[in-house]
Every structure is written in structure tokens, then in C-alpha cells.
Amino acid sequence: MRDELLYLGQEIVSHKSEIAKYIIDYQEQRYSEQLKFSGLQMEKITEWRIELIHILGESLYEDQRDSLIKIKEWSQKVGEIAIQRGISLNDSLKTLSTFRTAIWDFFNEQIDNQISASIMLQSNKKINPLLDEIAYLFNELFIKQQNDQLALVHTAMDELSAPIVPIADKIAILPLVGEINTHRSSSVMETALKKSSELQLDYLFIDISGVAIMDTMISHNIYQIVNALKMMGVQSVLTGIRPEVAHTLGNLGITFDDLKTSSSLKQALEDIGFNQNDLAIPL
Structure with a gap:
């Protein structure tokens, strides 16, 4: 089974650019327009997506703790940029599901006959928790940003309530x-x-x-x-x-x-x- 997971993970890494293209097809039109409005270059967005697909592929044959460290670093970087550019938490979370869909659709089209159902199940057990971790980290970042904004509002109100x-x-x-x-x-x-x-x-x-x-x-x-x-x-x-x-x-x-x-x-x-x-x- 380890050899099959290794093979599957290497295939994901080898075809990460192709899988990233699937995500563009799956994302909502409204989200695509929001990305354009944010001022982010599509090349940069694609680069981040390829990076995440690479991490997900490696997670099938790497130590899970190493994968979690990479996931946290990726989530921190991309989540902070999403907040700075005004991309909503809801849209960010919706996009995560397209990674899962893109990966499995790629295998359905390319190498489905070479993968057993048990291997697909095992790979899901490795990849899904990582995507859930990203969702959790994104949520934490957005909550922190909201709390920071509220703190600024409260500070401003406090200053206005005591004008010297x-x-x-x-x-x-x-x-x-x-x-x-x-x-x-x-x-x-x-x-x-x-x-x-x-x-x-x-x-x-x-x-x-x-x-x-x-x-x-x-x-x-x-x-x-x-x-x-x-x-x-x-x-x-x-x-x-x-x-x-x-x-x-x-x-x-x-x-x-x-x-x-x-x-x-x-x-x-x-x-x-x-x-x-x-x-x-x-x-």
C-alpha cells in the first residue's frame, strides 16, 4: 500500500500544474471576478495553488507532521494576503473544496484504472485533514483580523469619549x-x-x-x-x-x-x- 500511495503522491506532484488548471474551471464566476478586483495577478494565484497541490501530493508519502508544518506556513502566507486584498473567508473556504475535486477528477480521467478503492480511501484520509486544517487556520486568521478591527474601533470610541x-x-x-x-x-x-x-x-x-x-x-x-x-x-x-x-x-x-x-x-x-x-x- 505504501508503494501505491507513493505512486499516487508522485503523480499528483508531477501533474500539479495540470491539476491547478482544473481549479480555474471549477471556481465560481463571482470568485473569479473578486480575484481580479483584488489586484492579484493570476500567475501568482496559480503559483500558490501549485504549491499547495505539491504539499498535498507529498503528504501521501511524507511524515504527516512535516506536511502540517508546510500547510501552516502556506495558510499563514496566503490567508494574510487574502485578508489584505479583501477576499472573504466564505469564498476562500469554498475554493478549498475545488482542490479536492480537481485532484480526484484528474485521476478519474488519467489513471483511475491503476488505483484501487482502498488506496483512494487512504489518500482521502491523508489529504482531507490537511484541507480541514487550512480551513481552520483561515478561520483563525479572519477572526483575528475582525478582533483587531474591533479593538481599533473601541480605541477610537474610547478616545472620543474622553476628549482633552x-x-x-x-x-x-x-x-x-x-x-x-x-x-x-x-x-x-x-x-x-x-x-x-x-x-x-x-x-x-x-x-x-x-x-x-x-x-x-x-x-x-x-x-x-x-x-x-x-x-x-x-x-x-x-x-x-x-x-x-x-x-x-x-x-x-x-x-x-x-x-x-x-x-x-x-x-x-x-x-x-x-x-x-x-x-x-x-x-
Whole structure:
């Protein structure tokens, strides 16, 4: 049986270019158009396909571990290019099935009489797991790419949720709007510390007039932000505490006695001697 598998594998390797041509005939027209739109040269695509057919042929007489190493290297290379060129996971997986079809159709036409059913079964047992491994690796690559994109979106949203607005030399405003949950508090703190260092701030006015609900957790989160800034030498001033928010905090027994506060941003700026002539308008 080993001799027959060796013969079959060598035939696949010897006729890999012919088998690669079968794949072009089997792939969907829509996928062919997508490949053209991706900007990939057909010669390069054919080269990758021939390389994979060669690996599949060798797998019939090589150690399976060696074949898996080659499969992983091929999948990483081709999968990353597919992602970069905008080829979908669904189309990439569909194409894998054409490799299996192309190989067996070639044998049906060329050397079917020389291959027993048991050998065909054994070769399937070797080749199919490799194609399944490619599908798994492609899926992992596409999932990673989606997660990376989501992470970028979340980072952008986090930055937008904590905009540090410089209004003069060493003075900036941090307007907070919406809910300040634990995740956002961590993001706000990270952004505030980073921007305060970059801008070499002396004062950061944290305006909470846009925070709809203030409770024990939110006030604790704000305390953490202020204390972290204090350790950097940045004086934080809490502004915009609305009457209804102050009333709620009072009922909860929450005070900001140890924090510098002001009823409005305008008043807080005047308290440090800031006037409109000092305003720095970003270009």
C-alpha cells in the first residue's frame, strides 16, 4: 500500500500544474471576478495553488507532521494576503473544496484504472485533514483580523469619549458626557494621563454637566481619575455639578469636599485668572 500511495503522491506532484488548471474551471464566476478586483495577478494565484497541490501530493508519502508544518506556513502566507486584498473567508473556504475535486477528477480521467478503492480511501484520509486544517487556520486568521478591527474601533470610541481640549498653555478641559462605568473610567484615566503628560498641563477642568446620572460608583470612578492626575502634578477642577445631581449626591452621602469644584466651567476658569484673551484656538 505504501508503494501505491507513493505512486499516487508522485503523480499528483508531477501533474500539479495540470491539476491547478482544473481549479480555474471549477471556481465560481463571482470568485473569479473578486480575484481580479483584488489586484492579484493570476500567475501568482496559480503559483500558490501549485504549491499547495505539491504539499498535498507529498503528504501521501511524507511524515504527516512535516506536511502540517508546510500547510501552516502556506495558510499563514496566503490567508494574510487574502485578508489584505479583501477576499472573504466564505469564498476562500469554498475554493478549498475545488482542490479536492480537481485532484480526484484528474485521476478519474488519467489513471483511475491503476488505483484501487482502498488506496483512494487512504489518500482521502491523508489529504482531507490537511484541507480541514487550512480551513481552520483561515478561520483563525479572519477572526483575528475582525478582533483587531474591533479593538481599533473601541480605541477610537474610547478616545472620543474622553476628549482633552487644550484652551491655553498648560490648561485643558475634559468634558464628560453620558455614563461613567468602570470600563470608560479606565479609558478616561488612561487618556487623561497621557494627554496631560503630552500637553504638560497644570490644570485640567473636568466638566460633568453632561453626566446624566451620578451615583456612588461613578463618583468613585471620578475620584480615581482626579487622584491619578494629582500624582502627576495636575490640578483637577470638577465643574458643572447640576442642582439635581448635587441633591442626589447629598441623599447618598457623597461629597466632593476634598476636591476643588466649581458651579460652572466659566467660573472655574475665572478663579485661576483665565480670561478670553488667553484663549488658544487650535488651527
